[in-house]
Amino acid sequence: MWPTQLKNTLRITLRRLFRQRLNTSLHVAGLTIGMSVCLMIGLFLRHELSFDTHHRQAKNIYRVNTVWTDNGNKKPFMPTPYPKNCKFTANLQYSSHENEIQHFYRTVL
Structure with missing residues (x-):
């Protein structure tokens, strides 16, 4: 099914993630918070810039x-x-x- 190299890479990656649980969870939490903040800022800007755009001038x-x-x-x-x-x-x-x-x-x- 999967090529052998891809299997080995996935196995090594998962083994490393399970050995360093604290580091992995901090990285995932930081990435999640960062992406959430970026999305919230984008939604806020989209909302603020949408006022009065339906007028010709x-x-x-x-x-x-x-x-x-x-x-x-x-x-x-x-x-x-x-x-x-x-x-x-x-x-x-x-x-x-x-x-x-x-x-x-x-x-x-």
């Missing part, structure tokens, strides 16, 4: 956040004050239109 979509400063502590918030739309339209020459969505007491641009 997805590269021109921006999100505006507010940073509140309270006693020297900066806190970023998603909602921005209401009059911002008028200021954006007046100050930005590249802004074609703005959308504002009210969602559960939060304003999203």
